[in-house]
Amino acid sequence: MNHTDNLKKGEKGAWVSIITYLVLAVVKLVVANIGNSDALRADGLNNATDVIAAVAVLIGLKISRKPPDEDHHYGHYRAETIASLFAAFIMVLIGIQVIISSFQQVASLESVKPDMLTAWVAIGSAIIMFFVYMYNLKLAKKVQSGALYAAAQDNRADALVSIGAFIGIIGAQFGLFWLDPLAGLLVGIIICNTAWDIFKDATHTLTDGFDEKLLEEIRTSITKDPDVKKVVDVKGRIHGNQSVVDITILVDPHLNVQESHDITDRIENYLATKHTIMYAHIHIEPYNEKTDS
Numbered sequence: 001m002n003h004t005d006n007l008k009k010g011e012k013g014a015w016v017s018i019i020t021y022l023v024l025a026v027v028k029l030v031v032a033n034i035g036n037s038d039a040l041r042a043d044g045l046n047n048a049t050d051v052i053a054a055v056a057v058l059i060g061l062k063i064s065r066k067p068p069d070e071d072h073h074y075g076h077y078r079a080e081t082i083a084s085l086f087a088a089f090i091m092v093l094i095g096i097q098v099i100i101s102s103f104q105q106v107a108s109l110e111s112v113k114p115d116m117l118t119a120w121v122a123i124g125s126a127i128i129m130f131f132v133y134m135y136n137l138k139l140a141k142k143v144q145s146g147a148l149y150a151a152a153q154d155n156r157a158d159a160l161v162s163i164g165a166f167i168g169i170i171g172a173q174f175g176l177f178w179l180d181p182l183a184g185l186l187v188g189i190i191i192c193n194t195a196w197d198i199f200k201d202a203t204h205t206l207t208d209g210f211d212e213k214l215l216e217e218i219r220t221s222i223t224k225d226p227d228v229k230k231v232v233d234v235k236g237r238i239h240g241n242q243s244v245v246d247i248t249i250l251v252d253p254h255l256n257v258q259e260s261h262d263i264t265d266r267i268e269n270y271l272a273t274k275h276t277i278m279y280a281h282i283h284i285e286p287y288n289e290k291t292d293s
Contacts (some may be wrong), residue, residue: 008065010145013136017151019134021051024125035115037172039165040122040184042098046161046191047125050154051095053198054222057147077202077239080147081205088199100183104291112231113177119169126162129155150201157194210236210243212274220246221274227251227263229287245271246280260270260284 028044031037060080068075121211131157140149170181219234232248251263271277 008061009143010139010148011058011061013139013145013151014054014061016135017054017134017155018051019060020128021047021054024128025051026119028125031121035118037114037118037122037165038102038181038185039168040114040118041120042102042184043125043162043165044185045094045098046158046187049091049191052090052159053084053087053154054151056058057151057274059083060147073216074239077242078206081202081238083151084198085202085206086194088202091195091198092192094136095188095195098188098191102181102188113168116169116170116173119166120171122162122166122169126159126166129159129162132157132178133159144255146277148196152196158189162189164190205238208237214243215245218247218253218271218275218277219282222247222249222267223268224269225267227264228257228267239279242279243275244281245277246281246286248283248285249286250285253288 025044025047028040028047032041032044035040040108057080063079063083065073066075066079069149077279133152136148136152136155139145140152148221164183164186168179168181171183175261215236216293218236219231222231222234223230228249228251231248232250234248235246237244247261247267249267251260255263267282268280271280
C-alpha cells in the first residue's frame, strides 16, 4: 500500500473525530448552560476547537493526496502541516478566551453549584473519547500517518480534560465552588498547551527540522553495509508525513556504474524496511584512502 492510499484510509479517523467532537460539543454546551457548570462549558468549547483541528487534518489529508502538478513537483504533502498550523492559531484564541472567562468567574466569588447532570455528561464524554483515541491510534499505526497519530493524542488529552471537568463539578457538590471554575481554567491552559505543541511540531517540520537520533541511527545502519567505505554526510527533512534523506557515501573507486547502482538500491531497500524511509537520495563518491586518512 502506497502513501496516498494510507492518507485516504487516514481520513476515516478524521471523520470519526469530527462527528464525535460535534456531538459532544453541542451536548456539553447545552447541558453546561442548563446545569451552570463552567468546567463543562470550557470542555465543550475545547471540543469545538477540536472540530476545527480535525477538519484541518481532514483537509490536509485530502490535499496531500493530490498528485504532483506543474508547480508542485514533489506533491502536496506539506498541506497537512500547514493545516495543522492554522488549527493551532484557532485553538489558542479559544483557549485564551476560556482562561479569561474562568478568571472572571473566580473573581466574582459566586457560589454556583452545578447540576449533577453536568458531571455525568463529563465522565460519559471521557469514556467516549477514550474509545475514539484507541480507534485512531490503531488506525494511525496501520496506515503510518503521523497526523492521525497526533489527532489520537489529542483525543486522549480530551478524555483527560473531561475527567478534570468531572472532578471540578463533583468538588462543587461538596461546597468547593471554586473548584469548578478552576477546572475550567485548567482546561483553557490545556487548550493553549495543545495548540503550542501543534504549532511547535508544525514549524519544526516546515523549517526542515529532523530528529538527530534518527539521523544517527540511519548513519549507523548504512555504515554496516560491506561496500560502504565511509558515510560522509546524512541529512533529513520531513515532507508531509514522509521522511526524506540525502546521503553521501564513499565506495571503492574501481566499481562500475552497475555495481554502484546496486549499492544504492540495497541501501534504499534497507532504509525502507528498517526505518520506513521511502525517499532517499544517495550520492556516491570514490573512496581515496590517502585523502581520507
